[in-house]
Amino acid sequence: MTNVFIAVGGSGTKVAEALVKLLAVGFPTRNDNGYLTSAGDKLIIMRVDPDQSAGAQEDLTECLNAYQELQADFSDGNKNVLASSRWSMDIDTRVRDLDPTELPNADENQMKTLSGILDSGRAQEKSLALLAPFYEQKDLNVLVDRGFYQKPFIGAAIMSVFARSLEDDSTPAGKKAGLTAFSNTPTNFFLCGSLHGGTGACGVPVMAQFLNRRKNANPGWGWRIGGCLLAPFVKPPMPPFSPLREGDTIDEEMINQLIEVHGTSPVFQAMSTPEEKRELVRQILLGFYADPDDMEARARQGLTFYKDHSSDYFDELYLVGKPSPNQLKIWSNGGKSQRNPLNSADTVAAIAALNFFAQAGTGNPNSYVIGSSNYEVPQENMRLAHVPSYKIGNAVEIEAEKVILATVLTCHLIRHGILWNKIHESAKESLICAYYDKRMGQAAIDKGFYDHSIGKMAEFINGLIAPHQEHFPTGWSSDDLYQIAKFFGDENSAGTQEIKSNLEKKILRNEARGINVLGRSETKFTDRDFGAWCPPGDQFTRGEYFRHVWTQVFAKCQTSLGN
Amino acid sequence: MLQDILRFFIDDIEPDDWEKTAMNWLITAIVVAVLCAGLTFAYKGVRKATAARIEQKIWSRGQTWLSFFIGLFPVFFALLIVWYLTRDFLNYIQVGGLLKGTLFAWFLYLFVMIFGHLVSPWRRELI
Numbered sequence: 001m002t003n004v005f006i007a008v009g010g011s012g013t014k015v016a017e018a019l020v021k022l023l024a025v026g027f028p029t030r031n032d033n034g035y036l037t038s039a040g041d042k043l044i045i046m047r048v049d050p051d052q053s054a055g056a057q058e059d060l061t062e063c064l065n066a067y068q069e070l071q072a073d074f075s076d077g078n079k080n081v082l083a084s085s086r087w088s089m090d091i092d093t094r095v096r097d098l099d100p101t102e103l104p105n106a107d108e109n110q111m112k113t114l115s116g117i118l119d120s121g122r123a124q125e126k127s128l129a130l131l132a133p134f135y136e137q138k139d140l141n142v143l144v145d146r147g148f149y150q151k152p153f154i155g156a157a158i159m160s161v162f163a164r165s166l167e168d169d170s171t172p173a174g175k176k177a178g179l180t181a182f183s184n185t186p187t188n189f190f191l192c193g194s195l196h197g198g199t200g201a202c203g204v205p206v207m208a209q210f211l212n213r214r215k216n217a218n219p220g221w222g223w224r225i226g227g228c229l230l231a232p233f234v235k236p237p238m239p240p241f242s243p244l245r246e247g248d249t250i251d252e253e254m255i256n257q258l259i260e261v262h263g264t265s266p267v268f269q270a271m272s273t274p275e276e277k278r279e280l281v282r283q284i285l286l287g288f289y290a291d292p293d294d295m296e297a298r299a300r301q302g303l304t305f306y307k308d309h310s311s312d313y314f315d316e317l318y319l320v321g322k323p324s325p326n327q328l329k330i331w332s333n334g335g336k337s338q339r340n341p342l343n344s345a346d347t348v349a350a351i352a353a354l355n356f357f358a359q360a361g362t363g364n365p366n367s368y369v370i371g372s373s374n375y376e377v378p379q380e381n382m383r384l385a386h387v388p389s390y391k392i393g394n395a396v397e398i399e400a401e402k403v404i405l406a407t408v409l410t411c412h413l414i415r416h417g418i419l420w421n422k423i424h425e426s427a428k429e430s431l432i433c434a435y436y437d438k439r440m441g442q443a444a445i446d447k448g449f450y451d452h453s454i455g456k457m458a459e460f461i462n463g464l465i466a467p468h469q470e471h472f473p474t475g476w477s478s479d480d481l482y483q484i485a486k487f488f489g490d491e492n493s494a495g496t497q498e499i500k501s502n503l504e505k506k507i508l509r510n511e512a513r514g515i516n517v518l519g520r521s522e523t524k525f526t527d528r529d530f531g532a533w534c535p536p537g538d539q540f541t542r543g544e545y546f547r548h549v550w551t552q553v554f555a556k557c558q559t560s561l562g563n
Numbered sequence: 564m565l566q567d568i569l570r571f572f573i574d575d576i577e578p579d580d581w582e583k584t585a586m587n588w589l590i591t592a593i594v595v596a597v598l599c600a601g602l603t604f605a606y607k608g609v610r611k612a613t614a615a616r617i618e619q620k621i622w623s624r625g626q627t628w629l630s631f632f633i634g635l636f637p638v639f640f641a642l643l644i645v646w647y648l649t650r651d652f653l654n655y656i657q658v659g660g661l662l663k664g665t666l667f668a669w670f671l672y673l674f675v676m677i678f679g680h681l682v683s684p685w686r687r688e689l690i
Contacts (some may be wrong), residue, residue, distance in 0.1 A: 503617035
């Protein structure tokens with residue numbers, strides 16, 4: 001199945017990053033003859049954002065590079081553009097960056113402002129004259145190359161022009177999106193953006209409407225459209241200085257003075273040219289920034305809009321947020337300086353995407369489902385056990401904590417459970433050793449790739465659930481990561497020895513001595529059981545073996561009855 | 564032929580029935596070698612069966628040869644005890660016969676151990 005994740009704005013891009021990380025650490029999307037896996041499916045990431053130098057985009061690119069390395073380790077060792085292996089989903093590592101302000105006829109569209117775009121040849125009939133009365137002059141003239149500053153009424157007009165340009169494969173966006181390639185191909189489109197922001201709030205409904213029209217015009221193509229809206233889950237701080245009062249005007253001296261006073265703040269230091277700094281001062285003075293006090297009201301308005309106009313575009317629509325948002329410490333107005341850590345809400349939104357890709361079919365078209373729990377989920381100390389579960393094919397329940405436990409234990413087993421220095425001697429006790437025993441030299445090569453991939457896996461998990469800190473608000477508790485660390489220990493570390501001891505067999509009984517635990521999930525089996533796990537057939541890849549062991553471990557994971 | 568072989572294991576051939584004594588000594592060496600080999604196999608089997616971890620179950624080539632080497636001592640001590648407690652062995656087999664018998668028992672013991680490993684699933688721990 002082809003899956004297309006359309007990240008709209010910075011929030012959507014962070015969710016794309018979380019999704020890639022979830023896939024990297026083993027979250028499955030389908031049941032392939034008993035194997036729970038995502039391998040065999042394909043993911044294409046599109047990013048709709050006028051801010052082409054966003055920090056979130058750099059984070060996503062780094063994450064995709066790491067995914068490419070991981071997939072190379074699990075396949076032929078080569079880093080390919082289509083990161084593919086039998087471990088997890090194939091991902092096209094070229095993010096299709098769609099800039100809504102990049103329209104055809106560039107000569108007419110050099111001004112990246114609302115007025116510039118409405119007056120370009122692309123906007124039908126040069127619509128500025130018609131639409132200008134709905135906007136103030138400052139709205140028409142503000143540069144929108146860093147997003148829409150949480151003002152969806154600016155972005156909506158630009159997005160509409162942009163969506164129209166997608167219909168034509170010869171336009172810059174149409175060429176990059178390449179939607180013609182999805183004609184006649186069953187595809188899951190998943191749109192994600194913020195409900196209260198600028199780019200996300202206007203981009204998600206416009207893009208959904210565009211896709212929905214095409215879907216309805218071609219019912220035989222098998223398209224599905226899903227979406228996730230991010231309600232406020234982080235709260236930005238106030239800008240370094242206050243905006244102008246109504247009626248006040250900006251003068252150059254005021255701008256110079258403000259740059260002098262606030263020039264040392266991180267947001268100004270991240271800018272290279274004086275003109276960028278002047279533009280930022282103007283934006284703040286005119287109120288073009290995310291006002292934390294308005295977020296809730298904007299989210300409420302956004303929801304009302306979806307209820308009245310947009311929810312029908314989606315086969316499934318998810319809403320993720322936090323009752324009390326985590327407080328961000330560093331203020332930014334887009335661009336490279338806006339580098340927020342991955343939040344637990346981003347991960348939950350990515351789980352929603354997996355639920356959609358797995359065709360779980362939550363609820364029915366005429367109802368909605370409200371996620372609930374019988375305990376309070378801590379906003380700044382979430383644990384993996386708090387992450388909503390999803391289903392594969394409406395049958396197998398996938399819980400984040402069990403997936404991670406299976407992954408980290410598989411990493412331990414492959415590093416320490418295979419007797420890499422006694423392959424020949426242990427060929428009778430372990431099927432994978434018997435496999436290597438027949439292939440001279442292969443074990444040493446594979447061990448190198450496994451060691452590298454396990455290092456990458458640890459990085460992915462660390463990035464996914466990094467503990468919450470005051471200046472790094474992720475919303476995650478440090479408890480899970482603390483427990484996970486022992487699974488990645490060296491041979492002689494206490495953690496490794498403890499896990500090995502848990503995998504030991506009781507004397508004269510084929511029962512494990514202990515249980516390996518992560519949060520409320522636990523698993524019990526012996527290293528002899530591990531020795532019997534090997535994919536059938538004489539030829540399999542590293543990714544296939546890793547997934548095979550993972551599937552066996554996952555099947556043995558259960559929720560602890562004691563807690 | 565048999566007499567020549569038996570002669571090799573005995574120092575004093577003055578008594579009329581020296582062949583019987585030599586034969587008894589040879590049988591003793593064979594029994595001790597086979598018994599010790601069996602005990603070494605049993606020890607290894609028990610260690611493997613009760614190993615808590617799979618890595619404890621796997622014996623390296625070095626460990627295997629070490630176990631063979633350690634098994635040589637019981638062979639020697641068992642023969643020494645039997646030799647010392649049996650008057651005929653002490654009087655007629657004497658020290659030369661003891662050393663030759665021990666050497667023979669060691670070879671036999673090693674042969675049984677190596678052959679036993681080669682025909683068993685433990686061959687991977689030897690070759």
